[in-house]
Each structure stands twice: as structure tokens, then as C-alpha cells.
Amino acid sequence: MKDLKLINKSQEILKIALINLAFLLVFLELGSLGWYFVKHKQFFYTRDKAENKSALGINLEGVRLNQSIVERFHPFFGFIQNPSPDFRPGFKVNNYGFISPYDYPFKKFKKNQFVIGIFGGSVASDFSIFQVQNKILPKYLKQVPGLQDKEFVILSFATGGYKQPQQLLILNYFLALGQELDLVVNIDGFNEVALSNLNNKNQINLAMPSIQHISPLTSLANNSLSIKAMQATIRIKENKARINEGLESLQHCSLAACDALTSVYVQNLVNNYRKDVIAFEKERSKKQQDDEGSVVFINKNKSILEDSAAFEQMAWNWAKSSIFMHKVLSASNVPYFHVLQPNQYYQTKRVFGEAEKRIAFNKDTPYSKAVELGYPAILGKFPNLQKNNVNILNGVKVFDQTKDAVYVDSCCHYNQAGKLIFSNYVGSSILESLRKDEARSKKK
Numbered sequence: 001m002k003d004l005k006l007i008n009k010s011q012e013i014l015k016i017a018l019i020n021l022a023f024l025l026v027f028l029e030l031g032s033l034g035w036y037f038v039k040h041k042q043f044f045y046t047r048d049k050a051e052n053k054s055a056l057g058i059n060l061e062g063v064r065l066n067q068s069i070v071e072r073f074h075p076f077f078g079f080i081q082n083p084s085p086d087f088r089p090g091f092k093v094n095n096y097g098f099i100s101p102y103d104y105p106f107k108k109f110k111k112n113q114f115v116i117g118i119f120g121g122s123v124a125s126d127f128s129i130f131q132v133q134n135k136i137l138p139k140y141l142k143q144v145p146g147l148q149d150k151e152f153v154i155l156s157f158a159t160g161g162y163k164q165p166q167q168l169l170i171l172n173y174f175l176a177l178g179q180e181l182d183l184v185v186n187i188d189g190f191n192e193v194a195l196s197n198l199n200n201k202n203q204i205n206l207a208m209p210s211i212q213h214i215s216p217l218t219s220l221a222n223n224s225l226s227i228k229a230m231q232a233t234i235r236i237k238e239n240k241a242r243i244n245e246g247l248e249s250l251q252h253c254s255l256a257a258c259d260a261l262t263s264v265y266v267q268n269l270v271n272n273y274r275k276d277v278i279a280f281e282k283e284r285s286k287k288q289q290d291d292e293g294s295v296v297f298i299n300k301n302k303s304i305l306e307d308s309a310a311f312e313q314m315a316w317n318w319a320k321s322s323i324f325m326h327k328v329l330s331a332s333n334v335p336y337f338h339v340l341q342p343n344q345y346y347q348t349k350r351v352f353g354e355a356e357k358r359i360a361f362n363k364d365t366p367y368s369k370a371v372e373l374g375y376p377a378i379l380g381k382f383p384n385l386q387k388n389n390v391n392i393l394n395g396v397k398v399f400d401q402t403k404d405a406v407y408v409d410s411c412c413h414y415n416q417a418g419k420l421i422f423s424n425y426v427g428s429s430i431l432e433s434l435r436k437d438e439a440r441s442k443k444k
Contacts, residue, residue, distance in 0.1 A: 045256075071161070072097065073217050073296075076173055078166060078209030081159060091129065098156050099125055101132065105179040106155055114141070114150040117174075117181045119167040119325075122160030123341050123412055124187035127426075129156070130419045140427035141183075144434050155181075161213040163191035164321035171325055181334050185426065186325060189340040190412045192318045193311065193374025194367040200310045201366075205299035207317050218296045232280035239273045311377040319381035326390045335437075337430050338385065339393045340378065342422070343412050345371035350400045362410035391433050398425040 037043060071079040080097025087093045095103045106115065116137065118128040131137050131154045138152035157170050167186055175181075195210040204211045246266035253259040305313070322338045329336045344352070344360045345368040352360060362368075375396065385392045398421055399406050406418030414422060 071213055071217060077159075077162075077170055079159075079161070079213050079217060090132070098159060099129060100156050102153075102155065104155070105174055105177045106153065108153075108180060110151060112149060112151050113153050114147065114182045115153045115155060115180055117171075117179075117184045118154065118156050118158055118187070119162075119171060119184065120158045120187040120341075121162045121191040122158070123190065123414070124158035124162075124185075125156055125160060126413065126419065127185075127187055127423065128154050128158060130423060134420075134423070136420070136423035137185075137427045137430070140431040141434075143431055145438065158187070161191065161195065161210045163195050163210060164188065164318050165207060166209060168321040168325050172328060175328065181329070183430075184325070184329055184334060184336045185339065185430070186322065186336070187339045187341050187426075188318070189375065189378055190343050190367075190371065193314055193378065194370040194412075196314045196317070197310065197370035197374065198366060200301070200305050203301045203304055205301055206305075206310065206314055208299055211298075214296075214298065218298070228279070232276045235276045236273060236280065239269055239276065243269045243273065307373055311374045314374060315377035315381050318378055319384050322385060322390055322392075323388045326388065330389075335391070335430075335434065337391045337393060337426075337433070339395050339426055339429075340375075341412070342396050342398050343371050343375070344407055344410075346375040346396055347372075348397045348400050350397075351403070353403065353405060356405040356407060359405070360407035360410055365410055367411060391430075393426070393429045395422065395425060398422055 072082050074080045074097065077097075081093045081099070083095060083097055084093040087099055091099050091101055094100050098104065108115065116131075118124050118131070120127075135152070137154075141147050141152060142150070157167070157174065162170075167188065171184070191210070195212060196206045199206050199208060199211045202211050202215075208214070243266060246262060246269060250259065250262045250266060253262060326336045326338075342348075379394070379396075382392055382394070399418065402417070402421060404417050406414050406421065408415045408418075
């Protein structure tokens with residue numbers, strides 16, 4: 001009898017536990033449905049299926065899912081991204097390491113094609129991707145007489161970490177290969193001051209490619225990458241595999257609870273990825289103690305320059321490189337536009353919300369002082385550029401009129417809203433300049 005009572009009691013406990021579990025799962029599903037609706041503005045069960053991983057609601061800004069975080073040496077450009085055929089839908093890292101739908105040099109295959117070359121660092125690279133996807137710049141150019149029926153082809157010659165004179169060298173290299181360009185936009189400024197400053201602190205010539213990017217490559221070439229950097233690299237590689245698996249699972253979730261729990265899990269992996277990237281960047285930028293026997297030659301300075309002298313030299317490197325880009329393009333009547341990119345560390349009248357402040361500013365970053373000292377030096381060279389007929393656009397205040405968050409990190413990059421504002425500024429400014437040129441030519 002006791003055994004029977006014990007069995008009945010156990011069954012009753014199990015029954016209650018199962019009922020409670022069922023209620024828990026129902027409430028979890030209902031809560032997840034509400035969470036999904038708030039996040040995506042649509043009902044989970046009737047949602048539009050995401051065609052690619054970037055549309056799953058996970059913030060993947062800065063996550064290189066399909067490529068190594070370590071660049072590849074290039075004998076002319078300094079470094080490039082590792083070519084990859086499936087960077088993201090509609091794009092690849094092409095045969096020269098640039099994110100583009102095309103391999104280079106691009107040859108026109110239609111008479112009405114109009115080729116726009118974008119030069120600069122990661123902000124310029126993001127800009128070119130945004131133009132291919134959203135066609136903001138082409139929308140403005142179509143208002144120019146003679147360009148209404150053109151098919152605009154956007155080619156990116158920009159890569160994260162590039163700074164002058166890399167843009168100048170890359171332009172001349174591709175012109176030598178026969179690359180046709182009908183208009184060129186160079187977006188820079190931040191890398192020239194922020195990364196050149198790191199070069200200076202490591203006694204590397206300011207005009208050399210970024211020590212932050214070159215150092216790990218020379219360390220790999222010399223077999224001297226630190227243990228901590230290698231450990232961070234392994235963690236990053238493992239995390240990327242888990243992130244890809246999580247995103248794959250997220251695409252096939254049939255319950256809202258599955259979507260919610262998997263999203264939290266994947267976003268946590270992404271956050272860990274970013275922390276490891278920061279740790280890797282910190283380690284790889286450290287100066288190696290024994291580099292006398294390096295197989296890679298890098299021009300060095302005898303000492304660290306004083307800030308005033310260093311930033312003046314940086315500004316001149318930046319200005320002269322742009323002037324030469326203009327000269328070589330003007331010889332073929334190709335319009336050239338140079339844009340000084342906005343950055344959060346250069347103070348304007350913009351008011352940042354508290355949430356954006358937490359994202360956009362980092363008191364420990366080495367970039368803030370470089371921008372505070374370097375941007376005024378760069379702005380001081382505007383008269384020299386204008387004297388040499390360079391179309392220079394000062395974009396530092398383009399975000400002053402918006403209260404929406406525009407920055408996605410504490411470096412320099414913009415979210416979709418920021419990219420749209422910046423694209424409209426560049427497009428409208430170029431349109432205005434071309435119209436003025438047309439009016440002047442009619443008066444002659």
C-alpha cells in the first residue's frame with residue numbers, strides 16, 4: 001500500500017511539474033512574441049523570412065564573419081583584406097582585396113556606364129557599400145545634365161586602416177593598369193591623424209602604412225606574434241564559428257522563444273568577439289623588442305616627434321597627397337572630390353544623447369587626443385587645397401542637426417541613419433559643385 005501511495009504521489013508531483021512547465025513554456029513563448037514584435041515591428045509567425053544573416057536582428061557591426069581579422073601583405077598597397085568570394089550578398093572581397101561586386105581593373109561593358117571610384121579607409125569602404133545598396137550619390141548625379149541616363153558603377157578602392165599616401169599610390173597604380181574613372185571621391189581625415197599618431201609613438205615614419213595593421217603582419221613574417229595575441233586570434237576564430245552556427249539556427253527557429261533565446265546567445269558571442277578583437281588590437285600594436293632582424297623593412301624615425309611637429313607633418317602629408325590625386329585626375333578631366341569625414345572626438349555643436357555617448361566615446365582610446373590635435377591641423381590646410389583647385393568638402397558638422405544616434409562604436413563608424421545623412425551631404429555637395437562648374441563653363 002505504501003508503495004502504491006508513493007507511486008501515486010510521485011505521479012501527482014510529476015503531473016504538477018509538467019503543468020507548471022507547460023505554463024512556463026507558454027508564458028515564455030508569449031513573452032518572446034511580444035519581444036520579437038517590439039524589436040522587429042512584425043508578428044513572429046507571419047514574419048518575412050530573413051534572406052541573409054545581416055537581417056536577423058543581431059548587431060554584427062565590425063564582425064568579420066567570412067574573413068580573417070589579420071590582413072595580408074601587399075607589395076604596393078601595404079596591406080589588403082584577404083580575397084573572399086562570399087563576403088556578403090552582392091559583394092565579395094575581390095582580387096585586390098577591396099569589397100566590391102567586381103574584380104579590378106573594371107572594364108566598362110556598356111557605353112552609358114559612369115564609373116565612380118571611392119578612396120579612403122573603413123568609413124569610405126562603408127560609404128561605397130551603402131551607395132551600391134542605396135544609390136544615394138547616383139540619385140544626385142542623375143540631376144546633372146548629361147548624366148540622367150547613365151548607369152552608375154561604384155568601385156571601392158578603400159580599406160580599413162588606409163591613410164595617405166596609400167590612396168594616392170592606389171589611384172596611380174590602377175590608372176597605370178588602365179582603370180577608367182569618371183569621378184573620384186576620397187573620404188578621409190580620421191586615419192591620417194589617429195593612425196599616423198600611433199606610428200609616431202612607435203617611431204615609425206608617419207607616411208608609412210598604419211603600424212596597427214602592419215605590426216601583426218611583420219610579427220607573423222618574423223614568427224614573433226605574442227602568445228596573448230595568438231590566444232585572442234584562436235578565441236576570435238572559435239567565436240566566429242559559433243556565431244555562424246547560431247545565426248544558422250536563428251534562421252530556422254519555428255518558435256518565438258527559440259528566436260529570443262538564440263538571439264541573446266548569439267549577441268553575447270558577438271560581444272565576446274568584440275572584446276577579443278580589442279585585446280588582439282592591443283597586443284598586436286605593441287612594439288616588438290627585437291625587430292632588428294625583421295624580414296620586412298619599415299622606415300623609422302630616430303625619435304618620437306613632438307605633437308605640434310608630428311600633426312603639422314601629418315596634415316601636410318594629407319594635403320599634398322590630395323593635391324597630387326587632383327592633378328593626376330584633372331589631366332584626364334576626371335572630377336575629384338575630397339571629403340573630411342566627421343568624427344565624434346572633434347567637438348562641434350552636436351549634442352549627444354546619453355545612450356550614444358556610451359557607444360561613441362571611450363576615455364581610454366588613443367584616438368581622441370589625435371583627433372583633437374590633428375583635425376585643426378588638417379583644417380588649417382584647406383586654403384592650400386583650395387588654392388590648388390581641389391574640391392574639398394568639410395563634413396565635420398554634418399551630424400549637428402540630428403538628435404538620432406549616428407555612431408556605432410568609439411572609433412569613427414556610422415550606423416544606417418548616419419550613413420544616410422553623410423551620403424546626402426556628399427551627394428548634394430557634389431551636385432552643387434558640378435552645377436557651379438557647368439554655370440562657369442557656360443559663361444566662358
